Amino acid sequence: MSELGTAALSGKASVTGASARPISDDLRKQVAASAAAYRDKPGALLSVLEETQRLDPNRHLSEDALRAIAEAMDEPLSRVYSVATFYSYYSLVPQGQHVIVVCRGTACHTRGSLGLLQETLAMLGAEDFREDEEASFTTADRKFTVRTVACFGQCALAPVVSLDGVILSRLTPSKLKAAIERVARGGKR
Ligand code: FES
Structure with a gap:
Protein backbone atom coordinates (compact mmCIF):
# COMPACT_ATOMS: atom_id res chain seq x y z
CA MET A 1 0.00 0.00 0.00
CA SER A 2 1.28 3.49 -0.81
CA GLU A 3 2.24 5.92 1.91
CA LEU A 4 -0.86 7.91 1.10
CA GLY A 5 -2.99 4.81 1.53
CA THR A 6 -1.40 3.94 4.83
CA ALA A 7 -1.69 7.48 6.10
CA ALA A 8 -5.23 7.93 4.87
CA LEU A 9 -6.45 4.70 6.37
CA SER A 10 -4.80 5.36 9.69
CA GLY A 11 -6.28 8.86 9.72
CA LYS A 12 -2.95 10.67 10.08
CA ALA A 13 -2.97 14.38 9.52
CA SER A 14 -0.47 14.36 6.69
CA VAL A 15 -0.60 12.25 3.57
CA THR A 16 1.96 11.73 0.85
CA GLY A 17 1.70 10.29 -2.64
CA ALA A 18 -0.86 12.74 -4.01
CA SER A 19 0.18 16.08 -5.38
CA ALA A 20 0.68 18.69 -2.65
CA ARG A 21 -0.76 21.49 -4.78
CA PRO A 22 -3.37 23.44 -2.85
CA ILE A 23 -6.69 23.96 -4.59
CA SER A 24 -7.96 27.46 -5.31
CA ASP A 25 -10.71 29.10 -3.29
CA ASP A 26 -12.93 28.85 -6.37
CA LEU A 27 -12.38 25.11 -6.67
CA ARG A 28 -13.01 24.66 -2.94
CA LYS A 29 -16.37 26.43 -3.42
CA GLN A 30 -17.08 24.21 -6.42
CA VAL A 31 -16.37 21.11 -4.33
CA ALA A 32 -18.86 22.30 -1.72
CA ALA A 33 -21.42 23.11 -4.43
CA SER A 34 -20.96 19.70 -6.09
CA ALA A 35 -21.23 17.92 -2.76
CA ALA A 70 -14.01 14.28 2.30
CA GLU A 71 -14.99 17.27 4.40
CA ALA A 72 -17.71 18.52 2.03
CA MET A 73 -19.24 15.06 1.72
CA ASP A 74 -18.79 14.15 5.35
CA GLU A 75 -16.93 11.02 4.31
CA PRO A 76 -13.77 9.54 5.84
CA LEU A 77 -10.66 10.50 3.89
CA SER A 78 -9.85 6.77 3.65
CA ARG A 79 -13.04 6.15 1.62
CA VAL A 80 -12.44 9.11 -0.67
CA TYR A 81 -8.88 7.92 -1.22
CA SER A 82 -9.88 4.31 -1.94
CA VAL A 83 -12.46 5.34 -4.52
CA ALA A 84 -10.08 7.84 -6.15
CA THR A 85 -7.38 5.19 -6.47
CA PHE A 86 -9.68 2.31 -7.53
CA TYR A 87 -10.84 3.85 -10.80
CA SER A 88 -8.28 4.52 -13.50
CA TYR A 89 -10.10 7.67 -14.55
CA TYR A 90 -8.93 9.55 -11.48
CA SER A 91 -5.38 10.82 -11.08
CA LEU A 92 -3.64 12.02 -7.93
CA VAL A 93 -0.89 13.67 -9.94
CA PRO A 94 -1.15 16.56 -12.41
CA GLN A 95 -2.20 15.68 -15.95
CA GLY A 96 -2.46 17.42 -19.29
CA GLN A 97 -5.59 19.04 -20.62
CA HIS A 98 -6.53 15.84 -22.47
CA VAL A 99 -5.95 12.38 -21.01
CA ILE A 100 -5.42 9.27 -23.13
CA VAL A 101 -5.53 5.94 -21.28
CA VAL A 102 -4.56 2.93 -23.38
CA CYS A 103 -5.79 -0.46 -22.15
CA ARG A 104 -2.99 -3.02 -22.03
CA GLY A 105 -4.98 -5.99 -20.75
CA THR A 106 -4.84 -9.35 -22.50
CA ALA A 107 -7.89 -8.90 -24.75
CA CYS A 108 -6.71 -5.47 -25.88
CA HIS A 109 -3.12 -6.64 -26.25
CA THR A 110 -4.09 -9.49 -28.53
CA ARG A 111 -6.08 -7.03 -30.64
CA GLY A 112 -3.28 -4.54 -31.11
CA SER A 113 -3.11 -2.23 -28.11
CA LEU A 114 0.69 -2.12 -28.17
CA GLY A 115 0.48 -0.55 -31.62
CA LEU A 116 -2.04 1.98 -30.32
CA LEU A 117 0.25 2.89 -27.43
CA GLN A 118 3.31 3.16 -29.64
CA GLU A 119 1.47 5.29 -32.20
CA THR A 120 0.21 7.62 -29.49
CA LEU A 121 3.61 7.97 -27.84
CA ALA A 122 5.31 8.61 -31.18
CA MET A 123 2.70 11.17 -32.13
CA LEU A 124 3.17 13.05 -28.87
CA GLY A 125 6.96 12.80 -28.84
CA ALA A 126 7.35 10.53 -25.80
CA GLU A 127 10.70 8.82 -26.07
CA ASP A 128 11.37 6.94 -22.85
CA PHE A 129 7.94 5.86 -21.65
CA ARG A 130 8.35 2.93 -19.26
CA GLU A 131 5.21 0.86 -19.46
CA ASP A 132 3.64 0.11 -16.09
CA GLU A 133 0.48 1.13 -14.29
CA GLU A 134 2.17 4.06 -12.56
CA ALA A 135 3.79 5.43 -15.71
CA SER A 136 2.48 8.48 -17.44
CA PHE A 137 3.78 10.92 -20.00
CA THR A 138 2.66 14.54 -20.30
CA THR A 139 3.61 16.72 -23.26
CA ALA A 140 5.69 19.83 -22.58
CA ASP A 141 2.76 22.09 -23.48
CA ARG A 142 0.62 20.12 -20.97
CA LYS A 143 -1.96 19.45 -23.63
CA PHE A 144 -1.88 15.62 -23.43
CA THR A 145 -1.17 12.94 -20.86
CA VAL A 146 -0.80 9.28 -21.83
CA ARG A 147 -1.27 6.46 -19.31
CA THR A 148 -2.00 2.75 -19.47
CA VAL A 149 -4.48 0.61 -17.54
CA ALA A 150 -4.70 -3.14 -16.91
CA CYS A 151 -8.33 -3.54 -18.08
CA PHE A 152 -11.33 -1.26 -18.53
CA GLY A 153 -13.78 -4.15 -18.22
CA GLN A 154 -14.81 -3.59 -21.86
CA CYS A 155 -12.91 -6.54 -23.29
CA ALA A 156 -15.61 -7.38 -25.88
CA LEU A 157 -14.89 -4.00 -27.47
CA ALA A 158 -11.11 -4.46 -27.57
CA PRO A 159 -8.89 -2.74 -28.24
CA VAL A 160 -10.15 0.21 -26.24
CA VAL A 161 -8.70 3.58 -25.28
CA SER A 162 -10.23 6.20 -23.02
CA LEU A 163 -9.92 9.75 -24.32
CA ASP A 164 -10.96 12.33 -21.73
CA GLY A 165 -13.05 9.65 -20.02
CA VAL A 166 -14.86 8.54 -23.19
CA ILE A 167 -14.23 4.92 -24.21
CA LEU A 168 -13.26 4.53 -27.87
CA SER A 169 -13.69 0.93 -28.99
CA ARG A 170 -12.28 -1.40 -31.67
CA LEU A 171 -9.65 1.17 -32.45
CA THR A 172 -6.96 1.11 -35.07
CA PRO A 173 -3.88 3.34 -34.87
CA SER A 174 -5.26 5.54 -37.65
CA LYS A 175 -8.67 5.96 -35.92
CA LEU A 176 -6.96 6.84 -32.65
CA LYS A 177 -4.63 9.29 -34.37
CA ALA A 178 -7.63 10.99 -35.98
CA ALA A 179 -9.42 11.23 -32.60
CA ILE A 180 -6.34 12.76 -30.95
CA GLU A 181 -5.98 15.25 -33.80
CA ARG A 182 -9.66 16.20 -33.42
CA VAL A 183 -9.37 16.99 -29.70
CA ALA A 184 -6.09 18.85 -30.33
CA ARG A 185 -8.07 21.11 -32.67
CA GLY A 186 -10.74 21.57 -30.00
CA GLY A 187 -13.22 19.15 -31.52
CA LYS A 188 -15.01 16.09 -30.14
CA ARG A 189 -13.34 12.73 -29.62
S1 FES B 1 -8.37 -6.01 -21.66
FE1 FES B 1 -8.86 -4.06 -22.45
S2 FES B 1 -10.86 -3.75 -21.71
FE2 FES B 1 -10.30 -5.63 -20.83
Missing part, protein backbone atom coordinates in the same frame (compact mmCIF):
# COMPACT_ATOMS: atom_id res chain seq x y z
CA ALA A 36 -24.51 19.73 -2.06
CA ALA A 37 -25.84 19.05 -5.57
CA TYR A 38 -25.04 15.33 -5.59
CA ARG A 39 -25.73 14.54 -1.94
CA ASP A 40 -28.21 11.63 -1.62
CA LYS A 41 -27.87 10.79 -5.33
CA PRO A 42 -26.49 7.39 -6.39
CA GLY A 43 -22.76 7.55 -7.08
CA ALA A 44 -22.47 10.96 -5.41
CA LEU A 45 -18.83 10.53 -4.45
CA LEU A 46 -17.86 9.42 -7.97
CA SER A 47 -19.62 12.45 -9.43
CA VAL A 48 -17.93 14.89 -7.05
CA LEU A 49 -14.51 13.34 -7.70
CA GLU A 50 -15.11 13.54 -11.45
CA GLU A 51 -16.28 17.13 -11.38
CA THR A 52 -13.43 18.22 -9.13
CA GLN A 53 -10.82 16.60 -11.38
CA ARG A 54 -12.42 18.12 -14.48
CA LEU A 55 -12.42 21.62 -12.97
CA ASP A 56 -8.90 21.39 -11.59
CA PRO A 57 -6.50 23.29 -13.90
CA ASN A 58 -4.13 20.31 -13.80
CA ARG A 59 -6.88 17.70 -14.19
CA HIS A 60 -6.05 15.84 -11.01
CA LEU A 61 -7.10 15.27 -7.41
CA SER A 62 -4.46 16.66 -5.08
CA GLU A 63 -4.22 15.87 -1.39
CA ASP A 64 -5.94 19.18 -0.69
CA ALA A 65 -8.76 18.29 -3.10
CA LEU A 66 -9.24 14.84 -1.51
CA ARG A 67 -9.46 16.42 1.92
CA ALA A 68 -11.87 19.10 0.69
CA ILE A 69 -14.10 16.41 -0.86
Whole structure:
Protein backbone atom coordinates (compact mmCIF):
# COMPACT_ATOMS: atom_id res chain seq x y z
CA MET A 1 0.00 0.00 0.00
CA SER A 2 1.28 3.49 -0.81
CA GLU A 3 2.24 5.92 1.91
CA LEU A 4 -0.86 7.91 1.10
CA GLY A 5 -2.99 4.81 1.53
CA THR A 6 -1.40 3.94 4.83
CA ALA A 7 -1.69 7.48 6.10
CA ALA A 8 -5.23 7.93 4.87
CA LEU A 9 -6.45 4.70 6.37
CA SER A 10 -4.80 5.36 9.69
CA GLY A 11 -6.28 8.86 9.72
CA LYS A 12 -2.95 10.67 10.08
CA ALA A 13 -2.97 14.38 9.52
CA SER A 14 -0.47 14.36 6.69
CA VAL A 15 -0.60 12.25 3.57
CA THR A 16 1.96 11.73 0.85
CA GLY A 17 1.70 10.29 -2.64
CA ALA A 18 -0.86 12.74 -4.01
CA SER A 19 0.18 16.08 -5.38
CA ALA A 20 0.68 18.69 -2.65
CA ARG A 21 -0.76 21.49 -4.78
CA PRO A 22 -3.37 23.44 -2.85
CA ILE A 23 -6.69 23.96 -4.59
CA SER A 24 -7.96 27.46 -5.31
CA ASP A 25 -10.71 29.10 -3.29
CA ASP A 26 -12.93 28.85 -6.37
CA LEU A 27 -12.38 25.11 -6.67
CA ARG A 28 -13.01 24.66 -2.94
CA LYS A 29 -16.37 26.43 -3.42
CA GLN A 30 -17.08 24.21 -6.42
CA VAL A 31 -16.37 21.11 -4.33
CA ALA A 32 -18.86 22.30 -1.72
CA ALA A 33 -21.42 23.11 -4.43
CA SER A 34 -20.96 19.70 -6.09
CA ALA A 35 -21.23 17.92 -2.76
CA ALA A 36 -24.51 19.73 -2.06
CA ALA A 37 -25.84 19.05 -5.57
CA TYR A 38 -25.04 15.33 -5.59
CA ARG A 39 -25.73 14.54 -1.94
CA ASP A 40 -28.21 11.63 -1.62
CA LYS A 41 -27.87 10.79 -5.33
CA PRO A 42 -26.49 7.39 -6.39
CA GLY A 43 -22.76 7.55 -7.08
CA ALA A 44 -22.47 10.96 -5.41
CA LEU A 45 -18.83 10.53 -4.45
CA LEU A 46 -17.86 9.42 -7.97
CA SER A 47 -19.62 12.45 -9.43
CA VAL A 48 -17.93 14.89 -7.05
CA LEU A 49 -14.51 13.34 -7.70
CA GLU A 50 -15.11 13.54 -11.45
CA GLU A 51 -16.28 17.13 -11.38
CA THR A 52 -13.43 18.22 -9.13
CA GLN A 53 -10.82 16.60 -11.38
CA ARG A 54 -12.42 18.12 -14.48
CA LEU A 55 -12.42 21.62 -12.97
CA ASP A 56 -8.90 21.39 -11.59
CA PRO A 57 -6.50 23.29 -13.90
CA ASN A 58 -4.13 20.31 -13.80
CA ARG A 59 -6.88 17.70 -14.19
CA HIS A 60 -6.05 15.84 -11.01
CA LEU A 61 -7.10 15.27 -7.41
CA SER A 62 -4.46 16.66 -5.08
CA GLU A 63 -4.22 15.87 -1.39
CA ASP A 64 -5.94 19.18 -0.69
CA ALA A 65 -8.76 18.29 -3.10
CA LEU A 66 -9.24 14.84 -1.51
CA ARG A 67 -9.46 16.42 1.92
CA ALA A 68 -11.87 19.10 0.69
CA ILE A 69 -14.10 16.41 -0.86
CA ALA A 70 -14.01 14.28 2.30
CA GLU A 71 -14.99 17.27 4.40
CA ALA A 72 -17.71 18.52 2.03
CA MET A 73 -19.24 15.06 1.72
CA ASP A 74 -18.79 14.15 5.35
CA GLU A 75 -16.93 11.02 4.31
CA PRO A 76 -13.77 9.54 5.84
CA LEU A 77 -10.66 10.50 3.89
CA SER A 78 -9.85 6.77 3.65
CA ARG A 79 -13.04 6.15 1.62
CA VAL A 80 -12.44 9.11 -0.67
CA TYR A 81 -8.88 7.92 -1.22
CA SER A 82 -9.88 4.31 -1.94
CA VAL A 83 -12.46 5.34 -4.52
CA ALA A 84 -10.08 7.84 -6.15
CA THR A 85 -7.38 5.19 -6.47
CA PHE A 86 -9.68 2.31 -7.53
CA TYR A 87 -10.84 3.85 -10.80
CA SER A 88 -8.28 4.52 -13.50
CA TYR A 89 -10.10 7.67 -14.55
CA TYR A 90 -8.93 9.55 -11.48
CA SER A 91 -5.38 10.82 -11.08
CA LEU A 92 -3.64 12.02 -7.93
CA VAL A 93 -0.89 13.67 -9.94
CA PRO A 94 -1.15 16.56 -12.41
CA GLN A 95 -2.20 15.68 -15.95
CA GLY A 96 -2.46 17.42 -19.29
CA GLN A 97 -5.59 19.04 -20.62
CA HIS A 98 -6.53 15.84 -22.47
CA VAL A 99 -5.95 12.38 -21.01
CA ILE A 100 -5.42 9.27 -23.13
CA VAL A 101 -5.53 5.94 -21.28
CA VAL A 102 -4.56 2.93 -23.38
CA CYS A 103 -5.79 -0.46 -22.15
CA ARG A 104 -2.99 -3.02 -22.03
CA GLY A 105 -4.98 -5.99 -20.75
CA THR A 106 -4.84 -9.35 -22.50
CA ALA A 107 -7.89 -8.90 -24.75
CA CYS A 108 -6.71 -5.47 -25.88
CA HIS A 109 -3.12 -6.64 -26.25
CA THR A 110 -4.09 -9.49 -28.53
CA ARG A 111 -6.08 -7.03 -30.64
CA GLY A 112 -3.28 -4.54 -31.11
CA SER A 113 -3.11 -2.23 -28.11
CA LEU A 114 0.69 -2.12 -28.17
CA GLY A 115 0.48 -0.55 -31.62
CA LEU A 116 -2.04 1.98 -30.32
CA LEU A 117 0.25 2.89 -27.43
CA GLN A 118 3.31 3.16 -29.64
CA GLU A 119 1.47 5.29 -32.20
CA THR A 120 0.21 7.62 -29.49
CA LEU A 121 3.61 7.97 -27.84
CA ALA A 122 5.31 8.61 -31.18
CA MET A 123 2.70 11.17 -32.13
CA LEU A 124 3.17 13.05 -28.87
CA GLY A 125 6.96 12.80 -28.84
CA ALA A 126 7.35 10.53 -25.80
CA GLU A 127 10.70 8.82 -26.07
CA ASP A 128 11.37 6.94 -22.85
CA PHE A 129 7.94 5.86 -21.65
CA ARG A 130 8.35 2.93 -19.26
CA GLU A 131 5.21 0.86 -19.46
CA ASP A 132 3.64 0.11 -16.09
CA GLU A 133 0.48 1.13 -14.29
CA GLU A 134 2.17 4.06 -12.56
CA ALA A 135 3.79 5.43 -15.71
CA SER A 136 2.48 8.48 -17.44
CA PHE A 137 3.78 10.92 -20.00
CA THR A 138 2.66 14.54 -20.30
CA THR A 139 3.61 16.72 -23.26
CA ALA A 140 5.69 19.83 -22.58
CA ASP A 141 2.76 22.09 -23.48
CA ARG A 142 0.62 20.12 -20.97
CA LYS A 143 -1.96 19.45 -23.63
CA PHE A 144 -1.88 15.62 -23.43
CA THR A 145 -1.17 12.94 -20.86
CA VAL A 146 -0.80 9.28 -21.83
CA ARG A 147 -1.27 6.46 -19.31
CA THR A 148 -2.00 2.75 -19.47
CA VAL A 149 -4.48 0.61 -17.54
CA ALA A 150 -4.70 -3.14 -16.91
CA CYS A 151 -8.33 -3.54 -18.08
CA PHE A 152 -11.33 -1.26 -18.53
CA GLY A 153 -13.78 -4.15 -18.22
CA GLN A 154 -14.81 -3.59 -21.86
CA CYS A 155 -12.91 -6.54 -23.29
CA ALA A 156 -15.61 -7.38 -25.88
CA LEU A 157 -14.89 -4.00 -27.47
CA ALA A 158 -11.11 -4.46 -27.57
CA PRO A 159 -8.89 -2.74 -28.24
CA VAL A 160 -10.15 0.21 -26.24
CA VAL A 161 -8.70 3.58 -25.28
CA SER A 162 -10.23 6.20 -23.02
CA LEU A 163 -9.92 9.75 -24.32
CA ASP A 164 -10.96 12.33 -21.73
CA GLY A 165 -13.05 9.65 -20.02
CA VAL A 166 -14.86 8.54 -23.19
CA ILE A 167 -14.23 4.92 -24.21
CA LEU A 168 -13.26 4.53 -27.87
CA SER A 169 -13.69 0.93 -28.99
CA ARG A 170 -12.28 -1.40 -31.67
CA LEU A 171 -9.65 1.17 -32.45
CA THR A 172 -6.96 1.11 -35.07
CA PRO A 173 -3.88 3.34 -34.87
CA SER A 174 -5.26 5.54 -37.65
CA LYS A 175 -8.67 5.96 -35.92
CA LEU A 176 -6.96 6.84 -32.65
CA LYS A 177 -4.63 9.29 -34.37
CA ALA A 178 -7.63 10.99 -35.98
CA ALA A 179 -9.42 11.23 -32.60
CA ILE A 180 -6.34 12.76 -30.95
CA GLU A 181 -5.98 15.25 -33.80
CA ARG A 182 -9.66 16.20 -33.42
CA VAL A 183 -9.37 16.99 -29.70
CA ALA A 184 -6.09 18.85 -30.33
CA ARG A 185 -8.07 21.11 -32.67
CA GLY A 186 -10.74 21.57 -30.00
CA GLY A 187 -13.22 19.15 -31.52
CA LYS A 188 -15.01 16.09 -30.14
CA ARG A 189 -13.34 12.73 -29.62
S1 FES B 1 -8.37 -6.01 -21.66
FE1 FES B 1 -8.86 -4.06 -22.45
S2 FES B 1 -10.86 -3.75 -21.71
FE2 FES B 1 -10.30 -5.63 -20.83
